[in-house]
Amino acid sequence: MKSRISNLSSVAVAISTALISQIAIATEEDSGLERIEVTARKSVESLQEVPVAVTSISADELAEKGIEVLTEVQQFSPNTTLQRSRGTNSTITAFIRGVGQQDPLWGYEAGVGIYIDDVYIARPQGAVLDLLDIERVEVLRGPQGTLYGKNTVGGAIKYVTKEMSGDAELNVQGTMGLYNQRDIKVTGQYPIIEDKLYVGFGLASLQRDGYGEFLESDLDHQDEENYNKDVVAGRLTLEYRATDDLFFSLNWDKTQDDSNSKGGYRLLPSVLTEAPVPDSVYDSYTSLPTWNEVELEGISFKANWDVADNTSLKYVFSSRDSYSPTNIDFDNTALRIFDVPAIYDDEQKTHELQLNHYGDNYKFVSGLYYYDGESCGQFEAILEVLGQAIGVPGLTREVSGCSNSTSKAVYAQLSYDLSEKWSVTAGARYTKDEKEAKVNNGLIFATVYPESGWVDGYVRPEGDLVPTVLDDEDDWSKFTPRIGVEYQANDDLMFFTSFAQGFKSGTFNPRATTAEPAADPEEVDSFEIGMKSEWLDNRLRANITLFSLDHDDRQYISVLPSEDATELNQRLGNIGSSEATGIEAEFTYLATDNLLLTASFGYIDSDFKEVIDTDPETGQEFDKSDSFSISNTPDYTYNLGANYTIESDVGDFIINASYYYRDDYVLFEENSLLTQDGYGIANVSVNWYSTDADWYAGLHVKNLADQEYMIGGYQFVAPQPDGSYLPGLGGDNTLIGYYGDPRTISFTLGYQF
Template sequence: MYPFSTRSTLLLGAGLTALLSAPSTAFAQDQAPAEAADTAEEPNSNDIIVTARRRSESAQDIPLAVSVIDARQLDETGAFNVNRLQQLAPTLQFYSSNPRNTAVNIRGLGVPFGLTSDGFEQGVGIYVDDVYYSRVASATFDFLDVAQIEVLRGPQGTLYGKNTTAGAINITTNQPSFVFEGRAEISLGNYEFRQARLAVSGPLSENVAARVAFSGTSRRGTIRNVVTGQDIQSLDNLGVRAQMLWEAADNLKITLVGDYNKQDANCCGSVFVRTGTTQRPLNRQFAALAAAQNYAPPSTNSFDRLTDLDSQLNAGNVIAGASLRAVWDIGPGTFTSVTAWRYWDWKPENDRDFTGLPIVSLSQNPSQQNQYTQEFRYAYTGDKFDFVLGAFAFDQRIDTQGTEAQGLAASRWNIAPNNALSNDPSVLNGLTARNTQFLESTSLALFGQVSWKVTDAFTIQPGARVNYDKKKGFYQRRVFTGTGTELLGTETDARSRAQLGVFQPQVSAPEDTDWNLTYDLTLSYELAPDVLAYGTYAKSFKTIGINQNGLPTDANGQPIAAAGTIRPETVDHFELGLKSQFWDRKATLNLAAFRTEISDYQATVNNGQFGVLRGFLANADKVRSQGVEADFSIRPSQRFTAYASGAYTDAKYVRFTDAPCPPELSGGTTAAAGQTPSAPSTPGGISPANCDISGQRLPGVSKWAFSFGAVGNLPTEFLGKPGDVYLGYDGSYRSGFSSNPSPSAFTNIEGYHLSNFRIGFRSDDGFNLFAWVRNAFDENYFEQLFVGPGNTGLIAGLPGDPRTWGATAAITF
């Protein structure tokens, strides 16, 4: 049996106690806006209330492409984190090889695909109750006591504190109430899946209320490590959130929030997928190197889910924080102040050679982040004008202490066979790089948006933002031999030169400042009752970046200082949309067409060698994402609801002439001036210094993505309780996509379709019991493919979850 952690065991017990002891009569409850709409008595009352524009309004009345998922849909579809949320929102992309190396993109844009650098900004902002979460690792945690999630598509910098060029995920949690209420939930499933949730709220005095929520998730891994006998890619998440609301006056509410989230998973690894022929000499490609060391992967079938990683794995991860939110109604408007502190502690251990050989024996880059934010915002609603004005301040410090060490097999793997040192394991065994780095980042902004109702049908909505950013970084790599001698980079003996070919000492301290102006204009017109057309143009920026993980080097091995800072992205965004409801508002159809062009796109450049440089940022000349989206839902009665969402996204590099080459064009002798590079996959060939990938697809983006589903219910009685029996289905499909920044034939992922089913009983007094199966047809698919270091042709991968099933019991009281 896979051990369930002590923390999760306590939480499971608490949840079961609450579930079994809860009274059978449901108390009156202040529902979240989306839940209230979902459970309204009138079948045509399908309005979903959102706060996307910093005020409560119907999602159908705002000229903005937004997907809304309420608490019930999250719970019953098992979308308990952003990874599963993407199955409900087809324009959302999520990739995570570990919590640090996580990307959340919308319409294919947001962050560059690949190894993460602290030196650039996220393009998709994650906000929880108005607090900006700068660390994308937060997207890997479980949602905690969520009322509603809004996925906003397109630039949002004139409405949100932190400039977000690709979109935003706006998460609203359940708030403290002055009526005692709560919810308890228990889930059990295969792979020893166990999840417990508990939320309790009520008054502490006449004008003070509190709410406390807990969540715990545990599951053994889905990949078996034949070396350690452990199952990796496990889940072990714990979350706690406490809120206290003080109604200081009739028009003033102050909320204090604290949260703590911890992950302690046996994670993160990969499986062998395939090999491809690169331009290295044949004796330096994977097959020959593995044979020389009598090595073979545990299986050549990735979906046997076997690996043999021989280094310690860990994804220890803590995200916590506190916030103070004051909402003051002043006349016709509302003044909001949000003061917040966020903390992130990342303690990883990885196996960067993706094999069972001791090539890289240690790879870890633990980080600690402190973030402080302050936002002031005033929202006014009038007959002719609505507006939002805001000011935002952001201060962040990240410290990282990295260690990477070579193992006994490193000499044979990293030193050319014609060099006698390749047969001496002691040359590279124990060779260690110790990295020390920090980043200080400051951002200040003034932003605002106005809605002018020219007529009852026609509205003009301009917005603007002024942003100042300052970034200051420091990076130092010191190199030590296995005997503890420090290498300074000036050594000339053959042994030292071989060691310096793997790790070079380096010091850099890039810093930069930048001002930019963001603005947008939206025109909307109500063509008929419940039919809204709109058009938007937005000029946006992603601020400067710096290469925080070290700099690329020139032909003489010297750091290229000019690569220390990265130019800001310039974004031109165009969008046309139509929002409509018909059939007495029982049906909703929303359409959007968009085109986003980004100049000086901040791309990730990967270095194929072990340890030389994990990856750095560079500017691609231009990228473009364009497409069409459709969202349809129908609710003819309280007994049946169906939905379908689809997106066609054409995202490509318009111009990127000096990109890193894919593995089939890498590893050979670098072409000199006038030389013609060899054909792809020519062993011992001539490789281009860089590649022109203009016109090729952006990584991680499927051209076609769909989400669809339906749920129906019938009245019945179960265990003496009146209620409804229901049957639900949720499906998703995405076409194939590239899993490498420079498209490669070796890393194309085929499209796949997932089907999820649930059947259950929901009583009239708040009890819900249902069984579920996810990936019901046990589809084999990859979430990501990775190019192994060293250009040996090794391709590793992360398989998606297999079929999982279980049952959930929940009660609302």
């Protein structure tokens, strides 16, 4: 660990020295880079003043790059993975610095927190947000346990919406593109009472045909498009400025995603069907209905009271519901070999009361937080072909249950200036979690779906079909500190170092087959050394962070071999620990008043230190860390970008180009059979803004070289020494890949009233 930190420190010193040497060629122009404001520490600050590794992308940047969904933000944040999950278009897989959560099953806690404004989104279903009426996106890297609480052991993603200006506004935007893309977005605001009461709204219809199709199915009258998009989203906001010191806002949002369930690409031929491996990675087979649904609805209320010139009090309430019936065909054949129709049903309510106080040489942030959530679900592992092979008409393993949790926390953080150059930051959070879980699990010797009518003519049998195997509760508490030291060398150069801790909540196994105990919380200890700097009369911005982290008590579902092919054999436990060291660097250079160059680089050296498992037959513990890798985490990522403005009599043209590269990575932690080789994505956009700033247009080409890259998968096969595979659960070669978007071209035209 020390040698890795030493090497990274040498790299950081070299970069810093090179930057300082550039002062000699500074230009005499007065213009410079714009100030970027963030709320990473729950108060509005300049990006360059915040001793936190954070990437902020403004609404203008997102629009000029043609960014449409939250997952695309991963291209601009080092050591960050944001992907659509397996089988659906709107479930997120998020990893930062090698820390995250891949399995989206109910009851599992995320490792990267997703926030809409000040509201925590507890579940990954529906968290692939389409960008509508947004101000900026912030990516906070590293544990954020002090200010943001549990389940931010990797970091946090903040989706910040626009606050209303008070003027009457209307923005209408349409987009057309390849694969019959046809999007309409309408946003606006209107003052009901001048300078007092405003209403804002946003509405989007986002439609696109599939990148591929379902080639064969035994079900008639279903949509054959694969990787399509069918989303309608709406947002309504009411803001009331009662006085200069008192502000209220009420927000409602709803999203209806009727995109088809994604079919995976078979990487191996099926041993039970004659269908070949598809020609396109976006084509698939299925024996399930192709429909899918994600319903999201939320309401939030915020009150902000400036008690005094240097003291404010804020209260935030939220209530969110999500419901998602989904069809995931694990084997991706026209036979019912390994089908998993499922339902996810989640509710959450949060309350947060925050007190901020500022003095001449200090900033103080504190608060109380309460979360109450219920996460329920059910899935059927349909193994009909296997059942028929053993002489029964069908075979289904049904798993259902709920995980109900409450979380209470109190937090405080103080930043204090010791002198004009030195300051310290110290904070802590105390969290108390309580969780109740119930799991039903058992075999049914028939083909069973979650509900009547799931397929044409199907009627679900009444009553409890499987027994309750777990009904338990547990609680955990954790004190998560943060301490840091900052040195402001001059107005444009700051160095900082910090220690931060985070934890991910303990949890019960939602796939439990026995009354097994809950897994303990995960913990992450992180050290950072960083620099925030601006050079060349504020024309060059360079922010560099070195980090190391220890990730202990990692929760993991262990899949063990068994002679019984009907068993899933999934045990949840704290199996071991991992460590990582790395560097993150972000540069912005205003080469001329019309040319902006950007670059970001992330490197991480991460591996498992210890993975302890128990042999189910002998009861002996053993270390199997040699078979484990950190998933969804390339050793390095980088992004190079250029933005050039051409001024003309008909308006401004902005040409934007970028190249994003991800090194190779594995998809699974244990004995991963799915590895994505390193790949690069080139994007080009041309934007136009009229002289009156009312009309605008954009032409966006993404993934210019049409790269194919894997973002998810399933592996239920047993590799053999000769390179062949033995069939896994269900009796087939289930090795499946899901892929990112192909080359797309779109044209956007908009008008602002």
